[in-house]
Amino acid sequence: MKDLDSADLDCLAALADERSFERAAQRLAVTQSAVSQRLRNLEAQLGQLLVVRSRPLRLTEPGKLLLRYARQMQALRTDLARELGARTTRNERIAIAVNADSLATWVPPALDPLVQAGLNEGFGLELVVDDQDFTHEWLRQGEVLGCVSTVRQALRGCSVQPLGVMRYVAVASPAFLREHLPQGLNAANFTTAPFLVFNRKDDSQVQWVSKAFGVRAPRLQERYVPSSEAYVRAVLMGWGVGVAPELQLRPLIGSGELVVLRPELSIDVTLFWHQWKLEADSGAAGGTLLDQIGKALAAGARAALG
Template sequence: MNLLDPAGLDCLAALAEAGSFERAAQLLSITQSAVSQRLRSLETEVGHLLVVRSRPLQLTEPGKVLLRYARQLQGLRADAARELGASLQREERLPIAVNADSLATWVLPALDPLVHQGQRQGFSLELVVDDQDFTHDRLRQGEVLGCVTTVAQALRGCGCQALGAMRYVAVASPLFLSRQVSQGLHAGNFSQVPFIVFNRKDDMQAQWVSRAFGVRQPRLRERFVPSSEAGARAAVMGWGIAVLPELLAQPLIQREELAPVRPEVWIDVALYWHHWRLGGADDACPSTPGADAPSPSLLDQLGQALAQGAHAALRQPEARAAG
């Protein structure tokens, strides 16, 4: 296959991001007819239909393969511009997927220096939020260049780095506990007590109940609140029991707005950073003596920033004593 047209790949990425030809044209500052023409040219070049013209648009499987390539090309272009001190015609977006709980606690402080750097160097971060067990799918499908996930196995062509473990604890407002479970939460009453759940992908509450009471596949009274911060606030307001990141719950416990429920029971969730390898320092061959060290790619820098933030915020494995 010949070298793919970068303009056509940019159109494909814009269509995947925008979901329509009209919005993709706005992103690229070209006409809709130009978007259609570039897409048709790319489809002719590769011999596959890449986009299903539905509402919203859907990428075909070949389209998802090329989307991964398009995202990596955008990352390489941003790296080249940064190293050359050049300005890009259009600000490049670096999409990464993170789980809502990490976003609500440690990710923003970790990425803050890079965000300000990006404002000066012509790239911007795009944070895509999904459940921590599903962010990896977005990487596989080419929607993002990196992700924070619970998956430990790296995809082919990707790097993987352990970040640490996020601890989850059960909490509720003191008033709720005194009224709803005055005798304590136990195996005989948990099914009648409401639990605050992020969304239908979220099984953290069920995992906690299973661990606390030895019940397989427990059925819970669920109240859905699709936000980490709002879920914590709902718990403070007495909506039910919430299984929250300890990082989010601890300040509320200290202010006595929330109280621990069965504090001897917790869940530690290991998190990992995955990213496509774009030819930065991670992929370089060992340098020869006296040679300049390769400049880390933007994704490498993202990984370093996330690793530093995670090391400060998340639980790290205890170092083994020297033998």
């Protein structure tokens, strides 16, 4: 396979991000015909279809494999620019996938020093949010270069390191307990008590009830609130019982605004950091930018999660 043109690879990455030729052209500041031509160049060179021309468009399996390479090349260019003391272009970015609860708690403080330092260097950071059991798929498909995940096993070509354990507890507001659960949450009433759920991928409530009452696959009354911050607000307002990170709830529990149900019981979620191994060596102190992101997340997780 001949050397692939970096502009063509950037075009594939833009198509993967924007999911349309028009938006990809706007992002790259070129015409749609130029985007089409660059994609045709790649497909002709590889002899394979890389993009399904649907609405929204999607990458084929060969396209996903090439996307991994394109992301890595973008990251290496960003590292080279940093070493040379040059600002990167606005299209250069490092994308990582994190779960919403980590984003609402320990991830921003962990990354803040690195992001603040990067303001003068011009590199971009994109945080993709998904459930911790699904962020690994973003990495596998080449959409991101690193992820916070519950998956233990590293993909081929990736490294993995443990971050720590997020402890989830069940809570409710005092007013909700007085009005709806005066006898407390128990095996006789958990099926009629409303539980707040983040989204349809979230099964922490089911796990907690199963562990608390020894019930397999319990059926719950569910109210969906797909935002970590809004989820906690909804619990405070008495919308139902919530199962959320103790780290996030700690101040509210301490102030008495929320009450922990069954304090001895928790759902413990072990998190891991995965990242692609970039082939080229970086002479910059601390390794590549992706390495530095991984180190910052590991240090932040140790401080917050123990």
